[in-house]
Amino acid sequence: MSGNGYRKSEETRQRILAAALEAFGSSSFSEATTRQIADAARVSLPVLQYHFGSKEGLYRACAEAIVERYREHMAPIATRAREALRSNGTAAAARKHLKVIAGALAGFLIGSNEVKHWAHFVGRELREPGPAFDILYESLWKPGVEVTARLIARARGIPEKDPAARIHALLLISSLLAFQSGRKISLRVMQWSKIGPKELAMIRSALDAQIDAIGGGA
Amino acid sequence: MSGNGYRKSEETRQRILAAALEAFGSSSFSEATTRQIADAARVSLPVLQYHFGSKEGLYRACAEAIVERYREHMAPIATRAREALRSNGTAAAARKHLKVIAGALAGFLIGSNEVKHWAHFVGRELREPGPAFDILYESLWKPGVEVTARLIARARGIPEKDPAARIHALLLISSLLAFQSGRKISLRVMQWSKIGPKELAMIRSALDAQIDAIGGGA
DNA sequence: GTCTATAGTCGGATAGAC
DNA sequence: GTCTATCCGACTATAGAC
Numbered sequence: 001m002s003g004n005g006y007r008k009s010e011e012t013r014q015r016i017l018a019a020a021l022e023a024f025g026s027s028s029f030s031e032a033t034t035r036q037i038a039d040a041a042r043v044s045l046p047v048l049q050y051h052f053g054s055k056e057g058l059y060r061a062c063a064e065a066i067v068e069r070y071r072e073h074m075a076p077i078a079t080r081a082r083e084a085l086r087s088n089g090t091a092a093a094a095r096k097h098l099k100v101i102a103g104a105l106a107g108f109l110i111g112s113n114e115v116k117h118w119a120h121f122v123g124r125e126l127r128e129p130g131p132a133f134d135i136l137y138e139s140l141w142k143p144g145v146e147v148t149a150r151l152i153a154r155a156r157g158i159p160e161k162d163p164a165a166r167i168h169a170l171l172l173i174s175s176l177l178a179f180q181s182g183r184k185i186s187l188r189v190m191q192w193s194k195i196g197p198k199e200l201a202m203i204r205s206a207l208d209a210q211i212d213a214i215g216g217g218a
Numbered sequence: 219m220s221g222n223g224y225r226k227s228e229e230t231r232q233r234i235l236a237a238a239l240e241a242f243g244s245s246s247f248s249e250a251t252t253r254q255i256a257d258a259a260r261v262s263l264p265v266l267q268y269h270f271g272s273k274e275g276l277y278r279a280c281a282e283a284i285v286e287r288y289r290e291h292m293a294p295i296a297t298r299a300r301e302a303l304r305s306n307g308t309a310a311a312a313r314k315h316l317k318v319i320a321g322a323l324a325g326f327l328i329g330s331n332e333v334k335h336w337a338h339f340v341g342r343e344l345r346e347p348g349p350a351f352d353i354l355y356e357s358l359w360k361p362g363v364e365v366t367a368r369l370i371a372r373a374r375g376i377p378e379k380d381p382a383a384r385i386h387a388l389l390l391i392s393s394l395l396a397f398q399s400g401r402k403i404s405l406r407v408m409q410w411s412k413i414g415p416k417e418l419a420m421i422r423s424a425l426d427a428q429i430d431a432i433g434g435g436a
Numbered sequence: 437g438t439c440t441a442t443a444g445t446c447g448g449a450t451a452g453a454c
Numbered sequence: 455g456t457c458t459a460t461c462c463g464a465c466t467a468t469a470g471a472c
Binding site: 028030031126127129137141142145163164166167168169170171172173174175176177178179181182184185186188189190202203205206207209210213214 | 246248249344345347355359360363381384385386387388389390391392393394395396397399400402403404406407408420421423424425427428431432
Binding site: 033034035045046049054055 | 446447448449450451
């Protein structure tokens with residue numbers, strides 16, 4: 001490219017986005033401030049407006065970035081589960097896939113430090129809908145619940161459309177969140193100082209027990 | 219009563235408290251504004267400072283009021299469960315009490331409209347600790363988890379101190395909250411327009427199934 | 437015990453130079 | 455594309471009259 005040539009724009013954009021993900025992760029939309037984000041990204045305030053139009057535009061861009069990376073992580077697992085559903089899998093196979101999904105999700109949400117902010121972002125947006133609700137619901141929550149519900153239906157031997165399957169899916173996913181959005185309180189209840197590999201293993205084993213029970217309960 | 223006699227103060231205090239419970243229920247501490255609360259209570263702004271000192275003082279007063287009424291509602295049920303634990307109850311009896319507690323909590327949290335704001339208040343404070351965290355943890359959460367964990371231990375035939383019992387207690391309580399803090403998203407997933415008696419019954423029945431499964435899983 | 441008036445701070449957004 | 459300077463609104467809290 002002629003002229004000044006080198007485009008610094010994209011790099012600046014990414015720096016702002018990273019700072020915003022951090023800010024909107026640990027604070028809500030209205031609590032986080034654009035100044036704080038601009039400082040963290042080492043840009044001046046108007047630069048932020050230039051790239052994303054408004055605070056709300058930046059917020060939505062964060063949601064899209066999260067969806068992108070979340071999909072990269074969970075897509076292969078979800079795809080394998082859907083393939084298993086297409087073939088006439090047994091109840092035991094469905095339970096196995098449920099355990100894989102729940103375990104991966106637990107590791108993803110609770111273990112990784114990088115993703116912690118994203119998980120907070122998503123959780124808050126889904127509890128108290130804001131400007132990014134629709135994109136998160138359609139791209140993350142809905143497909144996740146759907147595949148979980150279908151697996152549960154298969155495990156219990158009930159029709160896929162049975163509302164009970166969806167209720168159980170919500171209960172299962174929600175219980176996972178005990179150690180995510182309720183991290184602080186869980187630590188205190190369990191008298192843990194952190195959730196390391198040992199603690200994560202205990203949680204996974206409890207989830208597995210719960211999934212085994214779902215299958216047998218029908 | 220001599221002089222001006224009649225004390226209007228207490229009535230004003232209650233009106234402010236009610237408005238604050240509503241405001242802090244639907245918004246966070248920093249999002250809710252004292253102006254909004256003062257308006258709703260039909261008092262001027264400084265009156266609020268006079269009665270509660272500061273915004274934070276008002277917030278704490280809300281937490282104490284919630285604890286008070288929550289206790290009134292759940293105390294009898296919790297007491298009966300503790301009595302059952304003292305006598306050498308069977309696993310089946312423990313499961314029965316778990317169902318009663320979970321069912322009462324579900325009705326309390328999801329059904330009643332008056333309490334909805336309180337539940338949001340509590341949930342938010344426990345997820346993102348603020349000025350009222352300690353009082354809510356000690357008076358609400360801790361005793362609730364404790365009695366649930368002991369019942370689960372009894373139902374599964376494991377020692378009361380087994381960490382697995384506390385993990386399962388957290389999972390159970392957290393799954394309840396799917397339809398409380400995640401009300402909006404649950405409605406969409408289930409394609410319900412509201413959570414009425416019929417929907418509540420379905421949730422209760424799913425919870426019961428989950429509790430039966432806990433007992434048998436050991 | 438309740439009011440009016442105001443101090444002091446901080447938020448998002450924009451104008452216009454470079 | 456990025457900056458400095460600034461506007462304007464909203465917030466909590468207080469001072470002081472009644």
